Amino acid sequence: MYILAIDTSNQALGVALLRDNELVGEIVTNIAKNHSIRLMPAVDYLMREVNITPEQLDKIVVAKGPGSYTGVRIGLTTAKTLAWSLNIPIVGVSSLEALAYRAKFSNAIICPFFDARRGLVYTGLYEIKDGNMVLVDKERNILFSEWLDHLVEKKKKVVFLSPDIEKHTELIQSKLEDYAEIPKMAYHIAKPSDLALAASDKEIDDTHTLTPNYLRLAEAEVNWIKTQKEKQNG
Amino acid sequence: MMNETYILGIETSCDETAVAIIKNGRETISNVVASQIESHKRFGGVVPEIASRHHVEQITLVLEEAFKEAGLSWDDIDAIAVTEGPGLVGALLIGVNAAKALAFAKNKPLVGVHHIAGHIYANRLEEEFQFPLLALIVSGGHTELVLMRDHGQYEVIGETRDDAAGEAYDKVARMLSLPYPGGPHIDRLAAKGEENIEFPRAWLEEGSFDFSFSGLKSAVINKIHNAKQKGEPLKEEDIAASFQASVIDVLVTKTVKAAQQYHVKQVIVAGGVAANKGLRQELEAKFSETDIPLLIPPLRLCTDNAAMIAAAGTINFEQGKRSGLALNANPSLLLR
Ligand SMILES: [Zn+2]
Numbered sequence: 001m002y003i004l005a006i007d008t009s010n011q012a013l014g015v016a017l018l019r020d021n022e023l024v025g026e027i028v029t030n031i032a033k034n035h036s037i038r039l040m041p042a043v044d045y046l047m048r049e050v051n052i053t054p055e056q057l058d059k060i061v062v063a064k065g066p067g068s069y070t071g072v073r074i075g076l077t078t079a080k081t082l083a084w085s086l087n088i089p090i091v092g093v094s095s096l097e098a099l100a101y102r103a104k105f106s107n108a109i110i111c112p113f114f115d116a117r118r119g120l121v122y123t124g125l126y127e128i129k130d131g132n133m134v135l136v137d138k139e140r141n142i143l144f145s146e147w148l149d150h151l152v153e154k155k156k157k158v159v160f161l162s163p164d165i166e167k168h169t170e171l172i173q174s175k176l177e178d179y180a181e182i183p184k185m186a187y188h189i190a191k192p193s194d195l196a197l198a199a200s201d202k203e204i205d206d207t208h209t210l211t212p213n214y215l216r217l218a219e220a221e222v223n224w225i226k227t228q229k230e231k232q233n234g
Numbered sequence: 235m236m237n238e239t240y241i242l243g244i245e246t247s248c249d250e251t252a253v254a255i256i257k258n259g260r261e262t263i264s265n266v267v268a269s270q271i272e273s274h275k276r277f278g279g280v281v282p283e284i285a286s287r288h289h290v291e292q293i294t295l296v297l298e299e300a301f302k303e304a305g306l307s308w309d310d311i312d313a314i315a316v317t318e319g320p321g322l323v324g325a326l327l328i329g330v331n332a333a334k335a336l337a338f339a340k341n342k343p344l345v346g347v348h349h350i351a352g353h354i355y356a357n358r359l360e361e362e363f364q365f366p367l368l369a370l371i372v373s374g375g376h377t378e379l380v381l382m383r384d385h386g387q388y389e390v391i392g393e394t395r396d397d398a399a400g401e402a403y404d405k406v407a408r409m410l411s412l413p414y415p416g417g418p419h420i421d422r423l424a425a426k427g428e429e430n431i432e433f434p435r436a437w438l439e440e441g442s443f444d445f446s447f448s449g450l451k452s453a454v455i456n457k458i459h460n461a462k463q464k465g466e467p468l469k470e471e472d473i474a475a476s477f478q479a480s481v482i483d484v485l486v487t488k489t490v491k492a493a494q495q496y497h498v499k500q501v502i503v504a505g506g507v508a509a510n511k512g513l514r515q516e517l518e519a520k521f522s523e524t525d526i527p528l529l530i531p532p533l534r535l536c537t538d539n540a541a542m543i544a545a546a547g548t549i550n551f552e553q554g555k556r557s558g559l560a561l562n563a564n565p566s567l568l569l570r
Contacts, residue, residue, distance in 0.1 A: 034562065036327050036330065036562050036563060037560045037561075037562045038560070039331070040331070040335065040338055040559040040560070041558075041559045043338065044338060044559055054339045054340075054341075069283065069324075070286070070324055070327065073286055073287075073290045073324070073327065073328060074327060074331050076290055077289075077290055077293060077327070077328050077331040077332050077335070078331050078334070078335045079335075080290075080294050080332075081293065081294060081297070081331070081332040081339070082335045082338075082339050084294040084297065084298065085308070085335065085336050085339040085340055086339050207294055208294050208295050208298075209291075211290065211291055212287075214287075218281065218283040218287065219283065220277050220281040220283065220284055221284070224276055224277060
């Protein structure tokens with residue numbers, strides 16, 4: 001079974017091809033360059049390199065966010081259209097969960113996060129239980145300082161993973177002190193092959209209704225809801 | 235024997251997710267449009283982020299519907315045409331990336347299409363082109379006069395220097411507290427009103443086919459403000475009628491002049507504002523005084539759709555133009 005995994009949800013662009021649980025090939029770049037231009041050529045290149053044609057694919061796995069709205073949509077649109085046109089199943093995996101896999105041999109609580117600007121982050125908590133990655137505290141969009149206060153209360157070791165880790169290391173260490181564990185830089189970039197592994201025990205999504213995991217309403221919607229409430233109260 | 239060409243078209247440049255299949259550039263086999271207008275109404279205009287969110291939710295559904303409606307299979311499709319610009323970048327990206335995925339998965343040629351070329355080619359679904367041809371494009375984002383000496387050749391001889399005609403309509407509609415989209419409401423009000431307010435007409439310098447609507451827009455806004463301040467009564471119908479008269483006067487006069495100067499064999503009107511009754515009537519009246527045939531597409535082909543993209547894409551395909559898998563959305567793509 002050939003699985004194509006795609007991740008363009010954050011700065012890194014990742015494409016991987018697996019035969020069952022075995023890695024056939026993988027491309028990851030971690031540079032600020034246009035995903036829309038580069039995704040399809042990367043898939044094309046990888047598949048040519050390993051001599052696999054689109055018809056040989058059996059499953060598509062995609063990182064569905066959170067992350068850059070545009071990046072998430074580029075990956076999801078490409079993955080959904082591939083799955084639909086090739087008539088094969090698709091599985092969407094949270095970008096946070098994919099990142100959490102970088103600490104899959106850790107006994108600590110795993111806290112993947114993405115910077116969401118203005119002090120906010122997209123985050124959640126994962127843990128390895130009986131060899132499986134399990135979400136133990138739901139994904140959310142939250143002020144990072146507030147989130148760290150919440151983590152301190154757990155009084156347990158937490159591994160932090162984020163492509164934006166450098167910006168936040170100081171705050172993490174000041175709040176969590178010895179409870180914080182921060183691996184070397186290279187561990188903070190999600191691997192698309194992990195994405196494919198994460199999907200292996202997940203149910204197939206409906207291709208048409210699979211939507212991004214934004215974790216946040218569009219700003220126009222937030223404002224609209226606010227004015228509706230004001231109207232009701234006023 | 236002539237080969238049959240089937241082109242799949244995809245259009246997502248603004249707030250419609252659209253897919254169509256066109257035969258030989260002129261025959262609509264299927265034409266599916268999922269409009270988001272109801273969702274954007276509450277915001278009083280198209281919100282780009284919301285538009286992009288809807289497109290990603292709709293794209294495979296609309297693709298499936300277009301194939302179902304056509305009763306065709308992938309073997310029948312010769313190429314995939316997609317709007318690469320201009321438009322809202324986040325919205326365009328959905329169509330472009332879907333098209334690239336299809337081209338890759340099904341090993342089909344990919345052709346990028348200019349949105350305005352699409353609007354022009356909507357007319358070819360009704361009648362064959364005669365060159366040279368003049369196209370007047372009026373929509374929410376565009377006011378342009380394009381000269382075509384042959385298929386796939388576009389020469390922009392006039393364009394707006396500030397606001398598109400459609401933008402001026404939306405702004406005035408908002409001033410009059412009309413619901414979004416305002417164009418049709420102004421058109422309706424104008425039909426009941428009297429042209430009794432003198433609004434400016436921007437002719438620009440002698441011989442120019444360019445447009446400018448920002449002065450008119452400001453004049454209308456000032457008129458409404460002043461009347462309100464002085465407590466003078468102003469009939470909305472009359473404002474609408476006087477505003478529309480100014481827009482139409484400039485559009486029609488310049489179009490007729492350009493058509494005569496370039497000795498065109500055909501004049502076509504395209505874009506959402508081509509649905510405007512006042513504009514249609516005036517164009518028909520003025521061109522009936524000339525011997526130049528005027529083509530205005532039916533309403534369903536005036537608004538954004540993918541049939542027009544597939545129709546324009548057919549020409550690109552036949553002329554050997556191809557896009558690679560690195561095709562990107564280009565929000566400010568030039569027509570050439
Ligand atoms: Zn348009």
